[in-house]
Amino acid sequence: MKRVIVLSLGLLPLVTGCSIFQADPVPPSPALVGVSGQDAAWASQIKRRPDGASFEPLVDAREAVEQARSQPQVESFDAQSLADAEQALASAEAGWQPLAEAKRRPADKLAAVADDAHRAQRLAEIARYTAVREIKLKELLALNEQIEQQQARTAPVRGGSGIARGAAGADNLIGQRVVPDRLGDIEFQTGTARLTGPSQAVVQRLAALMKNNPDYGVAVFGHTDNMGPSDASLERFVQANPGLEEQAPTREQQVRAFNLALSAARARAVAQTLVNDGVEARRIGARGFGDTRPVAANNTADGRRANRRIEAIIVPGPDSQAARQGG
Incomplete structure (x- = not known):
């Protein structure tokens, strides 16, 4: 029996815009030009306090690391x-200690401290955001399982395979994967979101379904196989994402990041096309999973083709009765 995927009304805002699955921007190291500019910039980062001088990049790094340490389950997800x-x-x-009370602080030594501090801040925020993302995903999946169990106990068996039209049948497709199961496959030109x-x-057809059923929302999920792009395409991708090399030093990790970005871009392309076809953006959520959710082995052409897919799942929309009743 095909497993029905169910997302509650309360999850639609979380899916829309993918906000809970994306980390806030990680601050880059400051770019400084010229020796005098560096000296002035580093000097401006030193603050005099009653208990001694402090260096702002180090203060920010301490705060970021402490926040990461206090984030629940951070050790489980990105230790x-x-x-x-x-x-x-x-x-x-260690680099700041001899400089804290020094009368002269060479710019190169301050720069070394700042580089370490910015690296600490970036890594701490990556660890914290990873834990937040994974916790939210676990909550979504747990709630999905709970709803499935409730429906199995209480919902009548639904007959027929046609697509419901109009408000009278608006609940018939809630929780159903209409793409590809009912409306067909959505495919893209190789390596693109076109x-x-x-x-x-x-x-x-999906847009028509949404417009004919104003109580519907739709969650659009993008997936890829585990094959990477050409070396030239991967290099362009890395160059377009300056922080990637530090966060994903191996080619395998860079390929995974590329696939994640591609799947997200494809999901957004479907969402944008729905908007262009007259569906309100607030009724649509989009997220990419990259190659993390295969449905077949990636060692055959057929398996990889199955893994390259868009899934569109009908969920209660923001104007549905469930929304008006508070979920």
């Missing part, structure tokens, strides 16, 4: 980034 952040912070502290011609027609 390595936290450990690396703590190591970078320790290096920054829909193929036949896929445009599938999205138009």
